[in-house]
Amino acid sequence: MSRIDLREKVLNENDRIAGELRERFARKNALVLNFISSPGAGKTALLEQTLRWFPKKLKAATLTGDIETENDAERIAPYGFPVKQITTGGACHLDARMVERGLDELGADEYDVLFIENIGNLVCPSSFDLGEEAKIVLLSVTEGDDKPFKYPSTFVRADLLIINKIDLAPYVDFDMMKARKAARKVNPNIEILELSCKTGDGIKEWVHWIQKKVHLKRKAIAS
């Protein structure tokens, strides 16, 4: 009997494709954001608001993942930016190959910001690199303020936490300070924004966050 050291990552193939995607995005100088949340936290609503108020000088594109239906793409299409629905037919997450295929089908090749709306799920999507620059986790106040402790794998890897539906906070006993503390404890580097897609509160700050990211990216490339 002998033992052979292998040390092979199970998601090797995904990571390889994600690496290729990252190079492809870098060549375009595109900012790519991967949105992760539970079902119903408001990812599509946030994209609607984002595209509605998107800076005129920038171009956006969206890939939106769902297990079934094209509903999300239909909601996003009226805002005038290219969008492609990725229907996984059962898979609980997007992987790099689905994004690669989605990009080919998107048709548009010029965008400054690419939004990827992952499948509604706070566990599985966190393991799959999609070649993005930042992972953004959405948490709606109706889900409770202890979510970061319940789903650490997603919160640890996220760059930004967006707390959505803040207009409902008084009705559902959501403690904002507690939620912010929990997120920072799980991930001390996480940035946090609060907003409501319903009332529009905080959307300006969020669009500004995107602009700042694009600006920093361009500055880094220029120097």
Add this chain to the structure above:
Amino acid sequence: MHELSLATSIIETIRGESRKRPESRIVKVGLRIGELAGIDPNALEFSFDILIKDTDLAPLEVEMERMPRRHLCPTCSREFIVDDYETDCPDCGDPRTTLISGDELEIAWLEVEES
């Protein structure tokens, strides 16, 4: 939730390794699963058992090692296990420590028997 597809991909790798060694039989596989990998070891083992049952790979034993979250301090180079999300360096207190393991999902080793 995607443990079944992960088990499928692990088995593909094992098959590949098995083809490289026609003279031996793989009897045991060692997996390392980080606590942040979002993987349920029981579900993975269950999927694995179903997939290899009644195939030429059976019997095949699986050993899973759970890897704790470990951080490294950039100031004093101390490596430590993160307990209860306490990520500040226990020696010098630097809060800028970085994750060095605990999110992995890998096939660590194979045990083979000459046939």
